Amino acid sequence: MMSLIVLCPPSAAVGGLESRAAETQVAEAQIAEATVRTLSAFVSAAVRGLVREAVLVGPPQIRLGYIADHAGCAFVEAKTEADGIAQAFPLARAAHLFIVRAGYVPETGFAEAIEDLLRFGKAETRGWLLRGEPARPIEKILTHLVQPAALLAPRRLCLNVKAPSFTALAKAVHARPANGIRLRRVA
Structure with a gap:
């Protein structure tokens, strides 16, 4: 079972001048x-019992x-990604x-693949990076260039990270x- 934390992107236009x-x-x-599209995609995982709760961070x-x-x-509003993730940890109670x-x-096939990672113990000692689809032709060959879209990690390892940004968490949990x-x- 896992807790879902959705990172909402900041926008340069959000909070801009009145004329904008x-x-x-x-x-x-x-x-x-x-x-909303991201949250709705995880409804079936929640029904299967894979997702315990969801927290929005932005x-x-x-x-x-x-x-x-x-x-x-639940939701957390914070000025930085690291502050938001840190505030989301107490609300995300799954392992x-x-x-x-x-x-x-x-x-x-996402739910089955994640269940396999969790069931067979592969996710107990490290994190796992999930990437998006390749956007450029070179990314189809060099998949490590594709932007990471998600991180699956044991909660106990994440709690030890001082400034838990997405990147810092991936490094701290030795995500593969x-x-x-x-x-x-x-979107």
Whole structure:
């Protein structure tokens, strides 16, 4: 069982000048759509008992409370990613954390692959990086160039990281690529 932590991206337009109100609304709508699409993709995993709870993490300007209320999950608003993740840890109570960037959804077979990692003990001592789809032709050959989209890691290892940004957590838990498990960019 795992806790889902969805990282909502900050936007340069969010919280901008009053004259850029239209740009701010567009940026907020894009972040909200990315967040909702990611959350909805994990409903079947929650029904299977794979996801225990979900926590949204993002900057204060994007009003995560509205989405969290409708989705039935917790939310944390913080100015930095590391602060938000640190505040999400007490709300995420499962033995494993699945930290995913908003706008990514799992491909077919995701739940079974994650269950195998958890069931056979492969996820007890280290973390696993899940990458998105290759966007450029070179990324199809050199898959390590693809941006990491999610991290599966034991909660106990994550709690020891002082400034738990996505990158710092991946390093601290000695995350390895979870080959064969991909996430697709939807927003």
